[in-house]
Amino acid sequence: MGAPLAAFEPAYWAARDAYDRGASDLEFWSTVGDALDVRVDEATSARLTELDIEGWSHVAPESLELVESLAEAGAALAVLSNAPVSFARFAEEQPWTRHFSELLFSGDVGMAKPDAKIFELLLARLGAEPGDCLFFDDRQANVDGARAAGLHAHVWQGIPSADELL
Numbered sequence: 001m002g003a004p005l006a007a008f009e010p011a012y013w014a015a016r017d018a019y020d021r022g023a024s025d026l027e028f029w030s031t032v033g034d035a036l037d038v039r040v041d042e043a044t045s046a047r048l049t050e051l052d053i054e055g056w057s058h059v060a061p062e063s064l065e066l067v068e069s070l071a072e073a074g075a076a077l078a079v080l081s082n083a084p085v086s087f088a089r090f091a092e093e094q095p096w097t098r099h100f101s102e103l104l105f106s107g108d109v110g111m112a113k114p115d116a117k118i119f120e121l122l123l124a125r126l127g128a129e130p131g132d133c134l135f136f137d138d139r140q141a142n143v144d145g146a147r148a149a150g151l152h153a154h155v156w157q158g159i160p161s162a163d164e165l166l
Contacts, residue, residue: 114145
C-alpha cells in the first residue's frame, strides 16, 4: 500500500473485526486505505487479499502432526477461526482440513470470537456439549469467551503444553 508499517498495522487491526465478521475484501481494504489516505480499487484489493491470505496460510508442521495424530486416534476435531470469507474459501481447499468435521469461519456467520454465540453455533453444529470440548486459541480474550460458553479452554502455548492437556 506504500504506507509505513507503523501506520499500516494500526489501520489494519482497527478494521479487522468487521472483516472477520463478513465485510467484503474491498470494504476492508478501502477502510484500511482510507485510514492511510490511500485509494484502494478492486485490483488493489484483490492483490492485498491475496497477500493477506498468504500471510495467514502457514501451518506449523508440528501442529499438522498433532492434528493427524488426534484424527487417527478418533478425536472429533473442529476449526473455529476469526477469518474473512476469502480466507475461509482458501482454507477449505487445504489438505489439512480433511481431518476436521467442522470448519466454522466467522466471516461466513457474521459473528466472531470471543462472542459466546459463535461458540454456541459451533457446539450446535457438532452436536456436542460444552464440557466435552477442549478449545485452544492464541488470544486470551477468545479463551475467556470459550470458557464463558462452558468449554475447557486454554491459551495455545505449543505442542508440549497441548500434549499435557490431551
